Amino acid sequence: MSANKILVPIGFSEQSILALGQAFNLAKIKNSDVVLLSVVKEQSMMQSLFVDDLTDQLKLKVKQKLNELAKQYGDKFGVSVDTMVSKGKIYEQINEVAELISADLIIMGTNGSQGNKSKLIGSNAEKVVRLSKCPVITIKGKDNRIGCENIILPLDLERQTKEKVTYALEYARYWNATIRVVSVVLRDNQEVREKLKKNINQVHDFIVNAGVKCSAELIEGGKKITLGNFVFQYEKKFDADLIMIMTKQEELSLSNNISDTARYIINNSEIPVMSIRPKESKHITGPTIAF
Numbered sequence: 001m002s003a004n005k006i007l008v009p010i011g012f013s014e015q016s017i018l019a020l021g022q023a024f025n026l027a028k029i030k031n032s033d034v035v036l037l038s039v040v041k042e043q044s045m046m047q048s049l050f051v052d053d054l055t056d057q058l059k060l061k062v063k064q065k066l067n068e069l070a071k072q073y074g075d076k077f078g079v080s081v082d083t084m085v086s087k088g089k090i091y092e093q094i095n096e097v098a099e100l101i102s103a104d105l106i107i108m109g110t111n112g113s114q115g116n117k118s119k120l121i122g123s124n125a126e127k128v129v130r131l132s133k134c135p136v137i138t139i140k141g142k143d144n145r146i147g148c149e150n151i152i153l154p155l156d157l158e159r160q161t162k163e164k165v166t167y168a169l170e171y172a173r174y175w176n177a178t179i180r181v182v183s184v185v186l187r188d189n190q191e192v193r194e195k196l197k198k199n200i201n202q203v204h205d206f207i208v209n210a211g212v213k214c215s216a217e218l219i220e221g222g223k224k225i226t227l228g229n230f231v232f233q234y235e236k237k238f239d240a241d242l243i244m245i246m247t248k249q250e251e252l253s254l255s256n257n258i259s260d261t262a263r264y265i266i267n268n269s270e271i272p273v274m275s276i277r278p279k280e281s282k283h284i285t286g287p288t289i290a291f
Contacts, residue, residue: 015109
């Protein structure tokens with residue numbers, strides 16, 4: 001058994017199955033075990049008086065289906081797999097199980113929220129992203145190619161860059177990928193421009209000196225386009241496979257809500273997005289970061 005574990009929530013939707021291929025491919029490269037988790041939705045107290053037996057039967061059927069998937073993908077990729085079925089609120093169970101098994105990564109497919117005109121990440125997926133203590137890769141949209149050649153690493157002048165760069169290096173090494181560092185200047189402010197330029201050059205040199213391929217670019221933005229859309233344009237330029245973002249909390253906020261830019265990227269990206277929750281530290285040194 002490996003010390004590394006990837007948790008893959010399975011709801012048996014098309015998207016959750018799509019996420020399986022990515023998860024097992026990465027698990028093989030990382031020498032990680034995979035844990036497949038299905039959550040049976042919690043019933044109200046009144047409902048539980050009548051449906052507990054049915055819930056137990058459902059859990060047995062779900063466990064059987066999970067075991068079938070585990071054998072199919074475990075044999076195909078040569079990866080050790082475990083299965084779990086739990087009962088409760090989906091996002092709570094995912095995060096609780098992630099902590100219980102000491103998962104170092106969650107990979108989940110999401111269909112997005114229903115009943116909204118805009119494309120939104122599913123409410124459970126967003127709650128997992130903003131509360132998880134380990135990185136979360138969300139996969140929606142098309143069937144993305146297995147593996148990774150280009151990782152988009154958007155940077156700004158926020159804190160905690162060091163943390164995200166560390167993850168970028170780790171995963172770039174797994175895939176032998178190139179890290180594409182990008183910063184966007186949205187206002188004609190020479191001081192900000194110089195700080196961003198210095199920042200991305202420091203990060204670029206740090207990554208290259210660590211033995212990983214890297215490019216860095218400072219883009220001049222405009223008033224009519226958002227940071228998220230600039231990231232998508234850059235992603236298409238390199239036909240990228242992964243975007244890495246920080247799900248930083250809004251300043252002066254008492255909630256755990258992720259930033260608007262992070263939410264926009266997760267909601268609208270056609271390629272997988274790795275979301276990293278900043279560690280709670282007031283004293284982080286080194287270059288500073290991003291979305």
